Amino acid sequence: MSSGTNLASDKTESVDQAERSFYYHLLMTSGHERPEGDACPICFDLIELPMNEHSKVNACCMKRMCNGCILAAQRRGMNERCPFCRTPLPDDDDDASELAMIQKRVNKGDAEAIADLAHQYFDGDLGLQKDVPRAIELWTEAAELGSLDAHHELGDRYYFGDGIEEDKKKGIYHWVQAAMLGESESRHRLGEVEYDIGNYQRAVQHWMISAKMGDEDSLNEIKDMFKDGLATKAQYAEALLGYRDAVEGTKRPSERKRKDLDFKDSASVTDGYFDN
Numbered sequence: 001m002s003s004g005t006n007l008a009s010d011k012t013e014s015v016d017q018a019e020r021s022f023y024y025h026l027l028m029t030s031g032h033e034r035p036e037g038d039a040c041p042i043c044f045d046l047i048e049l050p051m052n053e054h055s056k057v058n059a060c061c062m063k064r065m066c067n068g069c070i071l072a073a074q075r076r077g078m079n080e081r082c083p084f085c086r087t088p089l090p091d092d093d094d095d096a097s098e099l100a101m102i103q104k105r106v107n108k109g110d111a112e113a114i115a116d117l118a119h120q121y122f123d124g125d126l127g128l129q130k131d132v133p134r135a136i137e138l139w140t141e142a143a144e145l146g147s148l149d150a151h152h153e154l155g156d157r158y159y160f161g162d163g164i165e166e167d168k169k170k171g172i173y174h175w176v177q178a179a180m181l182g183e184s185e186s187r188h189r190l191g192e193v194e195y196d197i198g199n200y201q202r203a204v205q206h207w208m209i210s211a212k213m214g215d216e217d218s219l220n221e222i223k224d225m226f227k228d229g230l231a232t233k234a235q236y237a238e239a240l241l242g243y244r245d246a247v248e249g250t251k252r253p254s255e256r257k258r259k260d261l262d263f264k265d266s267a268s269v270t271d272g273y274f275d276n
Helices: 002-029 067-075 095-107 111-123 132-144 148-160 168-179 184-196 200-211 216-227 233-249 253-258 266-274
Strands: 055-057 064-066
Touching: 055 067, 064 067, 095 111, 111 132, 111 148, 132 148, 148 168, 148 184, 168 184, 184 200, 184 216, 200 216, 200 233, 216 233
Parallel strands: none
Antiparallel strands: 055 064
């Protein structure tokens, strides 16, 4: 009886290990490209990371537009209308009108509007009383509708116990869902998780993916690991060049000329960095 029980236990453990290996393989082979939602809907270029610094979302249509297109619209005299949908924009201090616009999109089932409303409840902005349970409820709804931002936020809240009871397993689950669809911040978080438990090569693999999407924090993590002897010169070189290509890909032709990153061939670029 004991032998049979041990055999069954071994088989179960083997199946569990195979399943974990399968999902890890799926995670590491998915999400290497940034999602479609990271592109400006006007010029269709990918927005440089971090997107909050290089773009803006208007409540009227919940479209994220790059700063370049916003500036171009302003130069054409479109200062008081959304460059995408042409809706008149509320004044900066008109919280009620902005909230009404968000709610209108929420009522239409817009996942990003639902996620945005969750932010407002979590922070107590736009005249709303801070309500963390309501924020979690809205982020959960938005995540189910496909919002990667909502998955990332839920990952942060659960993993770090930010405003709710800590649940690291649930936090990692949400980061995984977002990372597999190309959300770079969630991929970076997964690298941090692996690093903290000593899985350094897995950490490098995660950060390599996000660095190649243009995430500077991930590149810097690999740089620090290289300095500490935890990553190889080849890994840092690959991350550095991948990061360069990603950043270059978000620059328009005129901007590339003005902001030349002064990268030469791969050998000369990496040699300079490794001397630091």
